[in-house]
Amino acid sequence: MSNKISRRTFLKMANVVAGAGALVLAGCKPPSQATTAPGVTPTTPPAQGAGAPVPALLRSGSGEEDYFNKTIDLFEKENPDIKISRIFAPGGDDYITKLDLMIASGDPPAIYAPFSTRGYRYYAAKGLSQELDSFVAADKMDLSDFHPDGMKGCHWQGKLMALPLDLWPHVIFYNKSMFKAAGLPDLTTDWNDANWNTDAYLEIAQKLTKTENGQTTVFGSNYYFNYWAAGWTFGGDWFPMDTYETGIVAEFTGDKDEKTINAVQWDADLMNKYKVAPTPAQAQSVQAGLPQLFMSNKVGMHMGNIGELSTYAKITDFEWGVAAAPNPPGGVKRHLHVWIDFWSMIKGVKNLDGSWKFMKFMVSPEAQKIYPIEFGPQSSLLSLGQYWLDIQKKLMPNLTDAELKTLTEGPKYEQIDLENWTVNFSQINAQALQPAMDECWLGEKPAKDIINGVAPKIRDLINQTKNV
């Protein structure tokens, strides 16, 4: 028998297929507000969607859920007419994926904090961020209490698009018990101590490192960022300083900056030449399922951010302390990094007034006393500095006043993280810089050759992404 399909049957089938395709394409259509031209200032916020739930995209997985829930409970108690939809997503890329998909689905979160590898400026550059100037003006909100570094990053093309949430400076955590056993004095808490430099750091790390049967059992240091920030250790930078003002990576200078190259080489040498820091493979062995490598009692000094404090507060096996990060060689200005989170709002939320009220509450002293302070990071409000200290002292009575001061002074000596500060660094890092850093840690070639080798690729990516 014949298996021929008649013309009519064929047309019927084609219609069905085309219809299905059209439906799928329609499903892919982004929300109407997403097409708004960048830079368009919204008019006076309409009181539309009053009573609609306010969706908040929050981070889970790091033990922060309880603190967010506590804060939101408080808000809902004070504002019974506003209901917050609590949407939790893991941090990092998963958070970004969730955020992008919520925007694409036409139901964006009222507020979100890009706790992750991509800052709010990425969305602002695409015309998706809700401008906040009109709300701040209408409420006569005083912004002077916010940390100046935090506020610097809240503007995009002159407009307020975010409010700072917290600060995560980096310090040295060190194993005091190990120092005592090795007959070494405590580390300095003075950020301006010129004797505390990378040479001194290496010397101590070598004294602390122990080897048995050819295997390193104790590492003096974990002093390496297994990522791009290693380039900052000696006070250099991958990009020109105006990058931090514009929020757009437009030029790469890392291959011409000796400080950056030397810093990466030094970090690699700690692992491969001096063997005082674990390689990524050794770190996996030492950490062995612990939440942090430092908790293994097999690392003398560890560079980490203050968000790790609440984890270390649970250490009972050994004494630990906090110290300033060492100075770069040659008396150069220190240039480590501090992470700052922001709350931001996506355009097109249903309950705009309720969303603003909630955002304003989340940066208020009342809310910040719970999150971020109870969780660990510093508050973005200068007036809560002492309160943060009091809480940390209560949680960690082992820390001296000098050590606590080191924690609060950290941000003064550090550079702001590029990942949530710029529009395009995240992609440049993922596609070019991070693989090059991996090569450095493998120790197969000098850092200079690797950085020079990746420079054209980085410049190419910059050219692809800088025009926003």
Next chain:
Amino acid sequence: MTAVQNLAKPKGIPRRRGKLLIREYIAFYLFASPWLLGLLFFVLGPTIASLVLSMTDYPVIVAPKWIGLSNFVAMSHDDLVWQSLKVTSLYSLGAVPLGLIFAFLVALLMNQGVRGVRVYRTIYYLPAVITGVPVALVWMWVLNPDFGLVNNALRLIGIVGPKWLFSRVWVIPAFIVMSLWNIGAPMVIFLAGLQGIPVHLYEAAEIDGATAWVKFWNVTVPMMSPVILFNLVMGVIGSFQTFTPAFIMTNGGPANGSLFYGLFLYDNAFRWFKMGYASALAWLMFLIILVMTLLVFRLTNRWVYYGGSIQE
């Protein structure tokens, strides 16, 4: 002739019978509709959509912009596309033949009439049941250079093992070794094929004085050739789609040493949200797999024996 085919020519059919056929026609489409709708909405629709999207710049959060063939042109200049193709091809070249050989050998063993063979079959198939993330996590520990099982075993015989997942040179061999974990599924297919070989062929060979090797080479292999072809094609397709172990264990590192094509595609689609570019990558992957499959069929024409086919 089926009822549905009859319906194509309804002329001259008695009225009552026609009604019955229409009811059957409706019933057929009603029962087939879950599959048909699934095909339309979850296979055909997204396939067409991805073809359209491959010609757009689509960062998901804003509307797609038509850019013609620019994504395909950009792909040809993208070092990472070539790197991911290199990584995937190397893996495929190692994992597919090795997997076939091991699965075939194990199937031969499992086809022996020894006591407790069913238990052995279950044991060999078990790893195929546990797939994905847990397996990847277990292998991360097994392959750890310092205290992993593999390097500890090598140390016992005086060999300093490689860094496996932490070395650009050894990361793909590590994934190839790991791929042997999944030989359970092809093994079962081989086993079914082996059990389908008529015993009289072996008896005839034995009468002619054939040795075990001659029987294997001249009876088993030819009779198994269609099954080998099937497993080969499935292996090639599967190897080009490798994603989970690289995503969990190395995330493409170190230094892009394990940047599988599937992982690179995922990164573009769901990490950097370059959905247009990712769609173009997906179409390239489809074309590569299609060409590879056709190539395998073309090359295997000479050695695959189909007992039921008419030989020219």
